[in-house]
Amino acid sequence: MATPKVLFAPEDGLSCAEFIEKHQGLTYNDFILLPGFIDFEANEVDLSTHLTKDIVLKAPFVSSPMDTVTEANMATAMALMGGIGIIHNNMDADRQAAEVRKVKKYEQGFITDPVVISKDCTVADILELKEKYGFSGFPVTDTGKLGGKLIGLVTSRDIDFVPHSDHGRPITDFMSTDLVTAKSGCKLPEANKIMQESRKGKLPIVNESGEIVALMSRTDLKKNREFPLSTKDEKKQLRVGAAIGTREADKERLAMLAAAGVDVVVLDSSQGNSVYQISMIKHILQSYPNIQIIAGNVVTSKQARNLIEAGCHALRVGMGSGSICITQEVLAVGRPQGIAVYTVADYARRHGVPIIADGGVSSAGHIMKAMSLGASTVMMGGMLAGTNEAPGEYYFQDGARLKRYRGMGSLNAMEHRGGQQRYYSEEQSIKVAQGVSGAVKDRGSVLRVCPYLSQGLKQGCQDVGARSLEHLRQMTYSGDLRFQIRSSSAKSEGGVHGLHSYEKRYF
Numbered sequence: 001m002a003t004p005k006v007l008f009a010p011e012d013g014l015s016c017a018e019f020i021e022k023h024q025g026l027t028y029n030d031f032i033l034l035p036g037f038i039d040f041e042a043n044e045v046d047l048s049t050h051l052t053k054d055i056v057l058k059a060p061f062v063s064s065p066m067d068t069v070t071e072a073n074m075a076t077a078m079a080l081m082g083g084i085g086i087i088h089n090n091m092d093a094d095r096q097a098a099e100v101r102k103v104k105k106y107e108q109g110f111i112t113d114p115v116v117i118s119k120d121c122t123v124a125d126i127l128e129l130k131e132k133y134g135f136s137g138f139p140v141t142d143t144g145k146l147g148g149k150l151i152g153l154v155t156s157r158d159i160d161f162v163p164h165s166d167h168g169r170p171i172t173d174f175m176s177t178d179l180v181t182a183k184s185g186c187k188l189p190e191a192n193k194i195m196q197e198s199r200k201g202k203l204p205i206v207n208e209s210g211e212i213v214a215l216m217s218r219t220d221l222k223k224n225r226e227f228p229l230s231t232k233d234e235k236k237q238l239r240v241g242a243a244i245g246t247r248e249a250d251k252e253r254l255a256m257l258a259a260a261g262v263d264v265v266v267l268d269s270s271q272g273n274s275v276y277q278i279s280m281i282k283h284i285l286q287s288y289p290n291i292q293i294i295a296g297n298v299v300t301s302k303q304a305r306n307l308i309e310a311g312c313h314a315l316r317v318g319m320g321s322g323s324i325c326i327t328q329e330v331l332a333v334g335r336p337q338g339i340a341v342y343t344v345a346d347y348a349r350r351h352g353v354p355i356i357a358d359g360g361v362s363s364a365g366h367i368m369k370a371m372s373l374g375a376s377t378v379m380m381g382g383m384l385a386g387t388n389e390a391p392g393e394y395y396f397q398d399g400a401r402l403k404r405y406r407g408m409g410s411l412n413a414m415e416h417r418g419g420q421q422r423y424y425s426e427e428q429s430i431k432v433a434q435g436v437s438g439a440v441k442d443r444g445s446v447l448r449v450c451p452y453l454s455q456g457l458k459q460g461c462q463d464v465g466a467r468s469l470e471h472l473r474q475m476t477y478s479g480d481l482r483f484q485i486r487s488s489s490a491k492s493e494g495g496v497h498g499l500h501s502y503e504k505r506y507f
Helices: 016-022 072-080 093-106 123-133 188-198 218-226 249-260 275-287 301-310 327-331 337-349 364-372 417-422 446-464 469-478 488-493
Strands: 031-033 061-063 084-087 138-141 150-154 202-206 212-217 241-244 264-267 292-298 314-317 355-358 377-380 395-397 400-406 437-441 483-485
Touching: 016 337, 016 469, 016 483, 031 364, 031 446, 061 072, 072 084, 072 093, 072 446, 084 093, 084 264, 093 241, 093 249, 138 212, 150 202, 188 202, 241 249, 249 275, 264 275, 275 292, 275 301, 292 301, 292 355, 301 314, 301 337, 314 337, 337 355, 337 469, 364 377, 364 446, 364 469, 446 469
Parallel strands: 061 084, 061 377, 084 241, 241 264, 264 292, 292 314, 314 355, 355 377
Antiparallel strands: 031 483, 138 150, 202 212, 395 400, 400 437
C-alpha cells in the first residue's frame, strides 16, 4: 500500500503578536479566532486559572466591585461557581466587613443573619418577602428580630394554598409551632444529623433562653454537595475579595476587612498608576502579608511596571471600556480593551503576574477572546447586574423586568465616598461624571449564568484545540492560535441575519 502523502497547507490568519502589531486600536468585536484541531471532548477542558499569584480559581469569573453588582449574595454565588466576588466599597467600612464575614461564614452551613419576622406579619407580608428574597422560610420571633424568642416557623408549605381572602390574617394562624431546634454551639455534623433525622427543611439554632441565633437550611446543605468547583481557602471557607481606596482612612477599612477574613483586596481606581496606590501596596505587604493584592486599573506596560515593582499579585486591566463607563468620551483617556489586555498581559506574564480583563465583556465569546489575548480571568459588571444575586430590587418597565445598574463614576454613585475616591474627586466641588446610570434586564440566577459561560468557554477552547486555559495562553504566545480581522460585513454575517423575527435565548 502506498504511503499517504503529507500535504502542505499554508498558514491562515496571523499570530497574536503579528495581529496586534498590524492592527492597533482593536477590541473584541474586531477579530475572530480561527479553528484548530479537535481530539478531545469539550467537557475535558480545564478552566482552572490564577486570579493572583497565589489564588487559583476553577472558573475565570470575577464579579465587579460595583454597588449594583457585588455584595455578599453575589460573592457567595460566584465562589460557589468556582469564581470569586469582589465586594464594593461604596458603603461604610463596618458594613463592608460584615458582607465579607457573611461570605466567609456561609460554607460553615449556618446562616448567621437569617431574615426574621414578627408575629404581627400577615400572609401578604410573607408573600412580599418571598418575592423580594426568593425564598419563603422565615423564623418568627416575639421581637421580629434575630436574637428574639423563637415562637414559630413559616415556610411555603404553610401558606401556598391560603386563599387570597385570608392574606390579611396574621401569620401566627398558619405558622408551624412544633419545632425541631438545635442548641447554640453545636457542631455542623451534629446539626446535619438532627436535620436529617427530623426531615425538616429548616433547623433553627437557639440559645438556652430559646432565642434564635442562627438558622440551618436543607437547601444550603444540598448546595454544598452540588458545587464541587467552589473556591475555598485552606479552612474550607469560601474565598471573597473586597475593594478599597488608597487614602489613609482606607487603612482602617483594610484592618476591618482583614479581621473579617478577606482573601484578596482590589485597589479600586480608574487610573492605578499613582503614588497613592504604590504606597498602599507597600503598606499591605508589610502589615498583611497573607492578603493578596490586585492593583490597577492599567492599560499600558509602563503603568503595569510601577505596580509590579511595588509588589502587587495581579493587575486589573481596562479603562473606559465598560458598558456604563464614559471615561474615554469625557476625558479622552483610556485604550481599546483588546490591545490593552494583550499589551499588559504580555508584559506582566514575564514577571509572573496574572491579569484580569475588566470591561467590554458582554458574551461568552468576549470571554474567550479576552482569554486568547492573555487574560487569566475576566471581571464582569453588566453581565451580572440583572441577576437575582445582584443588589437592588426588580421593577417592571414597558413589560420588561429590570434592575438598576450604574457606573461607579456616575453622579449617583459619586454621592458616596467610595465612588469619589475611585475617580480622585472627593475634594472637587464640581463632579465630572465618568459613568452613567441605567437598567439591565432580568438574567435569572448567577447559578445559571456561570455554567452557561463556562460551557461556552469550554466549547470555544475545543474549537481552537486548547485543552485548558493555560494551553490557550501557550498557543497565544507560540503563534499556534491564529487571529483574523473582521470587516463590518463580516460582523453582520457572524450574527443573526436575514430573518423576519427571532428570539435570542442563550440558556
